[in-house]
Amino acid sequence: MSTTSPSRNVTVIPAKPQGSAPGQPTKKKLRVAAYCRVSTDKDEQLNSFEVQKTYYTEKITSNPNWKMAGIFADEGITGTSMKKRDQFMRMLRHCREGRIDLILVKSVSRFGRNTVDVMRTVRSLREKNITVMFEKENLDTSQMTSELMLAFFSAFSQSESESIRENIIRGNAMAYAQGKVSVSPTMFGFTKDSNGEIAVDEEQAQVVRMIYNDYLDGMTPGDIKKKLERLHIKTSFGRDTWNTTVILSLLQNEKYMGDALRQKTFKPSLFSNRSKVNNGELPKFYVSDCLPVIVEPDLWQQVQEEVARRRAKRASTEKAKNPLEGRHRGKYALSDILICGKCGSPYRRTTWAKKGKKKIVWRCGTRLDYGTQFCNESPTIEERSLHTAIVNGIMNQYINVSADMELLKANLDRALAPQVPGGEADIRTRISELTQQKQDLVARCMEENDITKYELLLTKIVEELEQLNQRLKGIESQQKDRAVTETRMAEISELLKQFADSGLQYDDVLTRRLVSAIRVKSDEEIEITFKDGKTRTEMIE
Known part of the structure; x- marks a missing residue:
């Protein structure tokens, strides 16, 4: 005997709409926002940018059932990351605060080019009943039954960015290999001439040379920062405040001596927010003599050696957290160069x-x-006696007591700023002579209708002219540095006048410029090593 189950009474309770479909009549107006983005600041992109804003403004205001909740627009910003898109983040904040019901976007690629970010953002907005409409793809997130299509379009946008990135990397590598060099528009000391070529900004170049010389004189980046601000010298961005990191970077940038090292840094992936220092992961390209010279190579190299010396400086106290890592102190020149002849530790200034x-x-x-x-034989030396011994060493090394003032100044001038071999007048005279010889030979070739007869001689003349012109450029560039050196020499001249009257006085700047190390051998003598490599022993009185 079969049994039949009784029919069940089921009542359907219709869903309660949380909001009407976009564009449909409703008692409550939808708060609608639009998001626009262009990835570059080129003119054609900026025109598109303005068109997007105008289009969405008109579209939202013309719909009687919509209420304007804002136009959020990021200009010249990549879509691979949300962090730097200020307007995008502001729009999301308004969504969290319940001030937006619907977001209009031109396409998925404008919303973002990172698949993970796009999917995560859309999901969080759907949880808050906020709809996103992608017009190009005709996607409405409130009507989606599956995320498959959104994921597909988002992945396609990401792959476009990856392809563009690979093309840029390949193009840059080709440009580097060909020796093509560019300079940032904000790089201090450089500018563009009327033809768009890289040129030197002479006013800023003088400041760069001053910074290099001040650093060699013992000033720290912090001291240089204070000096620049005291002189009211503005940064390349027009700001009054300088940064010590920027100053140290300026001191180590090879572009100031006319060379360029390409691909110093790189981004490991499309979504990397920070560049990574290239420690050999990718090839580097060093391009020589590709830029106008601001700082002479010799001066630039001296600064690199000083940077390395300061970084390798031993701590002045063995009780430091790391005795092998010292800190340069710009207050006293002797803090960096005076060392114990018994144990090798730096000497310190103290008060008895x-x-x-x-x-x-x-x-x-x-x-x-x-x-x-650990060191029971190191002597204690009075500062006055130590200064006297150092002054005597400098005088005996560079200054002849019986010489006149001009000769004394010339000796110190050579020590402070070595000259390029060959005088400017001699070089210009020789160039004039060779040019005349060249013109005479060319005239003979035309008369005799035979270029092979004088070809070897012409080649030698052209080669010598090229060498002389290079030397002349070096002298002209050095003359620019002389403007800074002359200020320093004015101070030296004053010291020399004092010497003529009552003897040369100790000076920290002069000591830093001339002396590389002083070793205390005993309480009676010190060994002074000068920067030109010469060494002499002086008695301590």
């Missing part, structure tokens, strides 16, 4: 007080930290 009397002395850092435990 006895019976109410104070005197400044220099003592071995190890002796100060540990007493006689």
